[in-house]
Amino acid sequence: MKKQAILAALASTLVVATSVSAQDRDGWPESFTVGTASQGGTYFAYGSGWANFVAENLGVSGGGEITGGPMQNMALVHTGDLKFGLTTLGPASESMKGNSPLAPGMKMDNVCAMFPMYETPFSVTALASSGIKSISDIPDGATIGFGPAGSTSDTYFPRMMETLGVNFERRNGSWSDLGGQLQDGLIDVVAFAAGVPVPAVSQLEAQTDVNIISMTDEEAAKILEAFPVSEFEIQPGTYQSLEEPSRVVSMWNFAMVNCNVPESFVYEITKLTMENNDKMVSIHKAARHSVPENYDKNNVLPWHAGAARWFNENGYSIEESQIKQ
Known part of the structure; x- marks a missing residue:
């Protein structure tokens, strides 16, 4: 009887775990692409390596895409053509204000911060x-x-x-x-x-x-x-x-995400990235600055709710007013 009870309890646990997993992944994309920049630059090496790291660990197909860099990434992520991208805060600020030369007058405000990258x-x-x-x-x-x-x-x-x-x-x-x-x-x-x-x-x-x-x-x-x-x-x-x-x-550079991407997906990506800096540094040495302590260098982009949840749970204060609602 004890053995049957143990097996029943294990089966119940597995069902709960499966249910929670399915719920956590609600709305997750089947694949994702990260906007980087040209080959031979740091964005391409960092972004492609990071995308592969996320794909391997979260079981979602992903990769990097060659782009024109931060300005174009802002436009692609804002419109949803890409879910993720890398940007520098100067171009990000200009893009959010509608001053991007790629789309003059378009305020690219559907872009949210995920985590700090490097200077x-x-x-x-x-x-x-x-x-x-x-x-x-x-x-x-x-x-x-x-x-x-x-x-x-x-x-x-x-x-x-x-x-x-x-x-x-x-x-x-x-x-x-x-x-x-x-x-x-x-x-x-x-x-x-x-x-x-x-x-x-x-x-x-x-x-x-x-x-x-x-x-x-x-x-x-x-x-x-x-x-x-x-x-x-x-x-x-x-x-x-x-x-x-x-x-x-x-x-400063930050990883960014379209603000409509599911909170649970962004939370898991942020958690994976911020808690495995040794792996990030193996992708590119510049990632030694991709640590949560540098979150406060972002004074431009609103935070995605999923990213903000991880930072707030781990002792870094992101106020409600700084989070995209």
């Missing part, structure tokens, strides 16, 4: 053979690669260069393509805005000598006053050629 440093790279060791060394009329059109780099770096008095010709393309053009002498400089180490720079310095260019105190002060950025140092060892800290500026 995007704005860094300049040139071939050592060019003799360019500082921003002031960039010759008049130099051709500068600013990444994909509409990317964070393309949105802000040209304006930064103009603020610093640099006269340049603008070139767009994927980070991999621009790295190749720099190596072939077709452009003079690449102005990267991506989490470090940038795969394209790591690949480039494995094949030739490069200069990772720092800002002077005066240059950094001008940029900090004119743009929504903060100070940042690229540490020695990030790149083989970097022997001392490189002073630059940076902007």
